[in-house]
Amino acid sequence: MRTYIPKPEWIILDWHHDCIAAEMLCIQQCAACGVWRHPPRKFCASCFSDDVSFQPVSGNGTVLSKAVSHRSLDPGWQEQAPYATLLVELAEGPRVLAATSVAPDEIEIGHHVTVRIDPHGHDFALVWADPVSTTTSRLESTT
Amino acid sequence: MSTGFWGTTAIVGVGETDYVRGSDRHVCDLILDAAMEAITDAGLTPADINGIIPPPGYMSTEEIAAHLGVPDVAYHVSVLMGGASPTASLQTASMAIACGLADNVLVCMGWNGYSALSPKPDAQPTKRTMNLGPMGETVRNFYAPYGLMSAAQHYSLYLRHYVEKHNVSEDAAAAVAMACRKHAQLNSKALMRGKPLTREDYNASPYIAEPLRKFDCCVETDCATAIVVTSLERARDLAHPAAVYLGGAEGHPAPADEIANRPNLLELGIHRAAPRAFERAGVQAHDIDVLEIYDCFTYVVLLQLEALGYAEPGGAGEFVANGNVELGGKFPMNTHGGLLSQGHCWGLNHVVEAVRQIRGTADAQVKGAELALVTGYGDLGDGSVAILGSDR
Numbered sequence: 001m002r003t004y005i006p007k008p009e010w011i012i013l014d015w016h017h018d019c020i021a022a023e024m025l026c027i028q029q030c031a032a033c034g035v036w037r038h039p040p041r042k043f044c045a046s047c048f049s050d051d052v053s054f055q056p057v058s059g060n061g062t063v064l065s066k067a068v069s070h071r072s073l074d075p076g077w078q079e080q081a082p083y084a085t086l087l088v089e090l091a092e093g094p095r096v097l098a099a100t101s102v103a104p105d106e107i108e109i110g111h112h113v114t115v116r117i118d119p120h121g122h123d124f125a126l127v128w129a130d131p132v133s134t135t136t137s138r139l140e141s142t143t
Numbered sequence: 144m145s146t147g148f149w150g151t152t153a154i155v156g157v158g159e160t161d162y163v164r165g166s167d168r169h170v171c172d173l174i175l176d177a178a179m180e181a182i183t184d185a186g187l188t189p190a191d192i193n194g195i196i197p198p199p200g201y202m203s204t205e206e207i208a209a210h211l212g213v214p215d216v217a218y219h220v221s222v223l224m225g226g227a228s229p230t231a232s233l234q235t236a237s238m239a240i241a242c243g244l245a246d247n248v249l250v251c252m253g254w255n256g257y258s259a260l261s262p263k264p265d266a267q268p269t270k271r272t273m274n275l276g277p278m279g280e281t282v283r284n285f286y287a288p289y290g291l292m293s294a295a296q297h298y299s300l301y302l303r304h305y306v307e308k309h310n311v312s313e314d315a316a317a318a319v320a321m322a323c324r325k326h327a328q329l330n331s332k333a334l335m336r337g338k339p340l341t342r343e344d345y346n347a348s349p350y351i352a353e354p355l356r357k358f359d360c361c362v363e364t365d366c367a368t369a370i371v372v373t374s375l376e377r378a379r380d381l382a383h384p385a386a387v388y389l390g391g392a393e394g395h396p397a398p399a400d401e402i403a404n405r406p407n408l409l410e411l412g413i414h415r416a417a418p419r420a421f422e423r424a425g426v427q428a429h430d431i432d433v434l435e436i437y438d439c440f441t442y443v444v445l446l447q448l449e450a451l452g453y454a455e456p457g458g459a460g461e462f463v464a465n466g467n468v469e470l471g472g473k474f475p476m477n478t479h480g481g482l483l484s485q486g487h488c489w490g491l492n493h494v495v496e497a498v499r500q501i502r503g504t505a506d507a508q509v510k511g512a513e514l515a516l517v518t519g520y521g522d523l524g525d526g527s528v529a530i531l532g533s534d535r
Binding site: 003004005006008012038039064065066067068069070071072073074076077080082083085087094095096097098099104109124126 | 296
């Protein structure tokens with residue numbers, strides 16, 4: 001699938017670099033007060049510390065909303081239509097948009113998902129979120 | 144009124160082109176035509192204009208002034224809130240007038256909203272572009288890579304949440320679409336005049352980005368509109384009854400530059416602007432005679448009606464049912480057809496219609512309309528409100 005890939009700059013490029021280096025989703029966290037924040041900002045708006053960095057997250061999240069697109073101006077995405085884009089609330093608090101490999105009617109608001117990244121070159125990583133498999137859910141419910 | 148400022152300025156001139164798909168005219172011609180019509184409608188000449196608020200892109204104040212023959216621009220400013228810009232501009236124009244920075248302010252809007260994406264085969268596309276403001280960077284970096292390029296897709300992120308949280312029925316959205324289309328049948332310039340919309344048509348229309356069907360989305364058009372704002376004192380000597388700017392406000396969600404990380408996805412700019420606007424104008428929601436609500440998408444209208452206090456969160460469906468927002472109903476809404484059925488001029492066409500309602504000269508006139516409320520909505524949820532009244 002060939003889709004639009006942006007050329008990030010500034011602190012958004014730093015975010016992508018750190019995700020790609022860690023081979024997992026990282027989110028900006030304030031070392032002073034511990035607050036997680038996305039999208040990345042210049043400094044911590046909670047305590048005004050500039051001691052912020054990108055830290056790996058658990059990858060666990062919940063679907064807060066989903067956009068189901070039947071048309072796209074992007075030819076690559078148009079081939080996939082209809083497709084869902086998920087608004088995922090991470091266990092750490094911040095929310096990210098994520099592509100998903102499941103059909104729109106197989107994922108609903110409130111479902112638990114696991115998040116991973118898919119690097120495109122050195123400067124951009126796409127976030128994906130897929131439903132936690134039923135086996136995993138059963139394990140979780142028994143522990 | 145809370146201060147001596149509110150109610151001291153008025154809209155005295157309006158101009159608008161036809162709303163078409165595939166104009167034979169250059170976008171600059173459209174903008175200048177609407178501007179000249181507004182100045183003439185006010186009974187003024189370009190020499191009387193000394194303040195300009197230009198469209199967000201396409202033409203600069205400098206160019207507009209030079210083409211119109213405005214000899215002395217004393218004040219200009221750009222307002223960049225997407226579709227919330229024109230209604231918010233009334234604040235800025237009125238402040239400039241009240242402070243003595245300018246006497247007569249021209250506010251312009253115009254674009255090739257249809258031809259930019261679907262040019263005629265033989266058309267020479269313009270190299271002029273609009274200023275995307277805060278949307279550009281966010282969409283480029285965070286939404287477009289996930290296949291979300293259009294406003295319908297971006298807004299569907301919270302409209303889907305809205306529909307599921309409050310169990311909003313499609314009846315509510317359809318009622319908005321059909322009221323606008325019904326009013327467009329009465330508007331001489333509406334793109335959708337002569338094309339009525341039935342509930343069956345609505346139900347049969349395909350999804351663009353759920354919950355938005357084709358007929359939940361506004362119509363892209365080539366068009367331009369303009370207004371002239373002046374002091375109420377000067378307005379009383381001019382051609383038409385003044386549409387007094389009684390009060391207005393803008394508001395921005397937090398963060399305004401990104402949708403996903405707002406604590407409440409459904410708290411938009413208008414939720415902050417609405418109470419400010421009512422307080423400034425010294426009126427209440429139930430006092431309003433005619434509503435011109437920014438209708439880029441039907442569900443966005445429902446959210447705004449709730450923010451304005453016409454219904455509880457999730458309850459706007461009842462407010463728009465049973466013809467309540469149609470001509471003859473208690474709160475006629477988008478009497479020109481709105482963005483959904485007249486055409487998309489960033490809501491300055493809503494301001495133009497509100498002025499006509501106050502003057503008593505609208506194509507679909509609300510009998511005895513003395514108070515009109517206009518909203519603007521733009522970018523990723525910025526909002527603006529203006530309350531206009533007759534000079535009683």
